[in-house]
Amino acid sequence: MKPDEIRKLDAYFKRVFQNPKIEVKARPRKDDSAEVYVGDEFLGIVFKDEDDGDYNFSMAILDIDLA
Template sequence: MNAAECTRLGAYLSKLLGSPTVSVVSKSADEANVLVDGKRVAELLRDEDEGELSYSISLAIPSAPGAKKNAPVDGPERARLQAALRTTLHAADLDVRERPRKTDSAEVYVHGEFVGTVSADEDEGAVLTMSILDIDLEGEE
């Protein structure tokens, strides 16, 4: 990803999360790292399909000590994930909410706006997945 693209993505994430220390640094033409306070917290992938540009962010959250693999994302686990994500992303207004009829994942909101899902992952504990559409970046410099 080029510098302008990383700057736009960093500005968007900083504004969305309410965290001035978020930045995006290119790794290759289609990959970048999301940094908070200069520390890598997530991977960002660029995808262009039939002229539509989007980005996918993947952030792993380690399992709680003693947690069973593929345990449901229940109330206590949502609270733990919310605290971990708020701390990692410096996003005080981030909420992790129950999904209707689903126990293997939860929804993530910032300022009441849906931004992604957290799903149980056998190897990594839980993974926050966020998608950003190119149109979301309009007006970001």
């Protein structure tokens, strides 16, 4: 993902979730997606659909996190 896309996504997540601690980071060995964090806590992956230009956010929720 390009740096300008990451900056736009970072601003979007901060605004939508009203949390300035959210951070979108480039992935070390992948350029088709970025990682989303709150502090050091990994939240999920955001992918870009190259066909239509939309972005998809995928977040796994572990059963132990719900307890």
